[in-house]
Amino acid sequence: MEATTSRAEAGATTPAASPASDAATGPATGLVGRQAAALVGSLLVAVIAFQLGASMVTPALPAMADTLGVGADDVAAVSSYFFLAGAVAGVVLSRWSDYVGRRRVMLLTLAIMLTGTLVCLLAPSLPLLLAGRVMQGTSSALFQLSYIILSERLAARAFGTALGVVTAINGGVGGVDGYLGGLLTDRFGYRSVFLVILLVGAVALVCVVRVVPRTLRPADAGSMDWWGAAALSITLVCLTLAVDAGPSRGWAAPGTLGLVAGAVAGAACFWAVERRRASPLFPLQHLRSREVWPLVLTTLLTLSGVFAVINFTVVMLSQDETVGFGMSASVSALAFLAPPALIGLFAAPLSGWLAGRRGWVVVLRWGLALCLALLVVVALVPTDPWVVLAMIACLGVTYNGLFLTTANGLGVLQSPSDAPGALPGLNSSAFGIGAGLGIGMVAPFVAQGTLGGYTTALWISVAITGLALLVSLLLVARPAAATGGEAGGRA
Template sequence: MTTIRNQSAPAAPPTRQAGLLAALVLAVAGFQINATMLTPALPDVIERLHTTSGPAGLSQTLFFLFAAIGQVTIARLSDHLGRRRMLLVTLAILIVGEVVCVLAPNIEVFVVGRMLQGISSAAFTLAYLILHESLSPQRFGRALGVITAVNGGIAGVDAVIGGTVADSVGFRGIFLITLVLTAVATAAVHFAVPESRVPASGRMDWRGAALLGIGLTGVLLALNEGGSWGWTSPATLVLLLAGLASLVLFAVVQKRTRDGIIDVSVLASRQVWPLLLTTVFTLAGVFGMLNFTIPLLTQTPGAGYGMSATTSALLFLTPASALGLLAAPLAGQFAPRLGWRRSVLIGAVGTAAAFVPLVLLPQSPWVACAALAALGITYTGYSLTALNGLAVASAPADKPGSLPGLNGACFGVGASLGIAVSSSVVTAATAGGPPTAGAFQAALWSSAVFVALALLTALLIRPATEN
């Protein structure tokens, strides 16, 4: 498999490179805080929009599902239209989604806004590609770590602010804050990010993008709603079968398409498919736990800890985010020397180890706090940085946006899958009633299974020197 190699350091002065990195950090932060700031506010969304945990979980699932679709589509489209142009498009879509959520009168409109926001997840992949095409290998590793650190939040400050805003003015205030940040990010990208278009022959594979989007939507919605609709209900089965059929048809079409959105032959390589599965399973395990189960566990009286949204964010989200902000740039600095594959393994082992006390002693707030803090180092620091770096380094030279975009899509698939499964487990265990301690523990175990699978698939990744 022919892969991209980092280019030589550009002649641009350090100040220009610093401006580029700062603009890209603002761009990805515009998307990320829409995920992290809302997490402690989920109970407030449920209360103010007069809904239940099921639709609230669906809004999170669709947010990350459309992140998957946006990643693979927009990253590949940037091969044709340019990185900077598509980054500005994603930020414009994010602004529209934020406005929709601010004005949402009900959960249905709120879900639409979250779907639009999810598409802008492509900002991460576009940022990685811009940096890879602009910096030397060592500088790329450090910059990649900085961008990846934002994937865990802004040192936990965003989660605390989200909890405080939810407790005081409600979830709509969160989207007003993110709207201002996104507007600033758009201006920064416009002035500081140069166009770095990679010429691509042929045309964009819209047919493949549509089939992939339909397939992912059907499968993940079936998993999310199966617990409440019934796993053998006609609606669940139709969604699941239609989604699987679309994915099969997508694979067939890609083999016959010259400029397909994904090179199917590349997927057969042991440098690629274990990497993609590791990304899916890692994100499914961590996001199902961190973005759904933990907010409900920490804020539910009786069955949980009964804390406020602010206290929950301060104790359980801030430490992980803050440690990740420190660990990710270090992981990016050492990964080119250790090897991206070896760094993936380090992150997978560490993440699995951090999950052990969490699932065994979920009734202890301090054990949960310590385990989540450790995940800031192992998951945000090593796993996310190494998975992104390995995807960029292993991309086909003629389609540089394909594998990073597909791996970015796997982030969205994994996140939505994990939230869908956790939501379904809690819904099934409570039978429509309030969440119970047993339901929370069952959801944590389901997340732990995904993390164990991630460790297994990480071991299967073949080093780049093997054929």
Template sequence: MTTVRDLSPTGAPPVRSGALLAALVLAVAGYQINATMLSPALPDVIDRLGTTSGAAGLSQTLFFLFSAIGQVTLARLSDYAGRRRMLLATLAAALVGEAVCALAPTIEVFIVGRILQGVSAATFTLAYLTLHETLTPQKFGRALGIITAVNGGIAGVDLIIGGWVADTVGFRGIFALTGLITVIALVAVYSWVPASAATTGRMDWRGAALLGAGLTGTLLALNEGSVWGWSSPATLALLVGGVLALALFAVAERNNRDAIIDTSVLASRSGWPLLLTTIFTLAGVFGMLNFTIPLLTQTEGAGYGLSATTSALLYLTPASALGVIAAPLVGHFGPRIGWRRSVLIGSVGTAAAMVFLVLFPQSPVITCAALAVLGVTYTGYMLTALNGLAVALAPEDKPGSLPGLNGACFGIGASLGFAVASSVVTTVSSGGPPTADAFQAALWSSGCFVALALMTALLIKNPNKHN
């Protein structure tokens, strides 16, 4: 294990950086495998709990929704309660959620467990903040890349293991496995993550409640609108209520010294272009990679007609594996060339790869090659650089505000991308089996999001001290 010899930017004492990084990798891995391992096991969930695909899909929607809410609220709360304490609390919530899902007799109980697990997404932002406050800038960049590599998936192995466990043991075995990893992470965080100093002030619970209500309403409306109907009373009520709550949130935060989000940062070109870049990037790539591509590669006639395992091995695993390799390298060079420049490199590369996916969706070879490029440009460059830039641009008196909000934008973008891609495929296919035209249209919609991300990335104004 190595020890940090130099003081961090915050003047923190030396720590064992190897042990610290190992503990944080375990912490974020607990959330990540909860997010990915269950995907191939959803049919088993439907069968064993006697539920519908809509209810199972809702459990996934709420999982990512509360991932977004947890990122923004718990990161800010950690400014007052301390990073280590919030990491332990978040992991404890995940462990309870895993136990609930493993023992769930009904889909309703299962959904409660998924909500608790979703909150643990805050481990990513808490890990970034802990590393930034503890390590030197050079060591922070490398560690950030390693943590972000986990965010892109465990080299695709998690998906394969999830499918195998579902086929042999059932979905409950997945939560037994993730629960064991969470227990190990709790012990590691307790043993190796140092306590951090807390800032003065008090948590903005009113702002947190309004923000949570706003995100819940708008994201649920976007995710369920294609199922319930975009003009249905339920969809409209959620959308209007969510927008109203977000408007009230903006008013309430205007002159609040302890605001959960620094509105001055949001209004600056250091804030809103970064957040929009995150949303548009995730919307473009997540919807394509986690919805359109699996359908395209597995659909007979209109697609490639592959099995789920073959599809994952050929089209998802290579991109994830390359991201695991690229992200630490990006983290190493990010502080040297600048996080903003790294974002631009990743954005240009991601847009270039999307061009080939949009123009040649019926070519298995070109699709595979383009997805492999995305493993470097998206998983490696974009995810790492966006997180690094959010930490670097955060106000010194509210270090958890911008990273937490940026983390929430990951969830918002993912939900938006999934909702748009699924709606496009359903609409173009006229409610029937997916068609080649539907896949083409969905890829075009994803490409438009990526193009918007490139435009907003160019607008990010990076202060000189962060160049």
């Protein structure tokens, strides 16, 4: 398989590079200095707009439940629907950008996010709030679009570090977002959180308009496979809702079985449609490759395991006054959301640098093994706030740094050359589906409000993360792609 990716947006002046030197990590010559810094800065603001919607809302979940008069298992949908929408939007919008350009799709995504944020701000009920969160969730595609833009615009030597800088935001904005979300919730109510997101999103829109370059020519000369996108979207939605409904409503319940049937039917339609398309949403022959499917499955499982612990189980436990730590929303965010996010700001760029030298697949496995060890400790002593705090902080290095950086980097590095937006989008879908599935699977146990319920939720996350590590052992790095031609992939 050819190791290079499309350079559709790199510009006509970019010289051709060999697969060994240009292995999907950017052109041999590209933006440097102030131009590169401006591009990275603008993309940072855009992904921050998404990340605020992902992590700033977390400490406000208990307040939403109280204000809207719903239970903890119901309010979990505020997060799970957000990431479900991101899963669908990531794979569709990233691939669409191959045809109409990264900048245009990024602007549309920001516009949808801003509209959804306004709906959340004004929503008087949970159903309307969830509708707004679905619209907000589409902004998950901003990360994948940013990674592709970096690979196409920056010089190869700058790609790993720049990707790490952007990925660092994926774990939270240095912890400030979680703390600020809790502080605003305690003092002004949860709606103030959405007001801040709205303002940052508006700034991001201006930055993208002014700095992100226009597409010179499409990366794919075909046409967008909307039928395939629709079939895959139905599959993802039905699958996520089925897993979400199974533990609480019963796996044999008619509604759950109907969702499972919908997912199977959607997958069958997707396969049938893709086989007949000249420009498929994702070339099926690549799905069978060990360069692709183990990465997607590893990402999905890791998000299901680790994300649910950091952003749901521990947050709910820390604010539980009966069996938990009895913290306020702001103190909970400062103690458990801020440390891993702040540490990740420094760990992610270093992880990108390290992966470029030691191998992206190898560093991915290191991160997963360390994540698993940390989660085991949390599950063994969930009642000790200091131990839990220390382990969650260490996840800033292993999860926010090592894993997120390499998983996102490999999504670009291993993407098929004939569809550069396909694997980043599919990997984005795995991020969103995994986050939503993880919360949905543990929410019924967390909602019990007992020590046994929290402990069960934590061990479920441990088991899922262990499975992710096993799957990662099947991942094969594309020759000369994982490090820009320095170490192959050392897989």
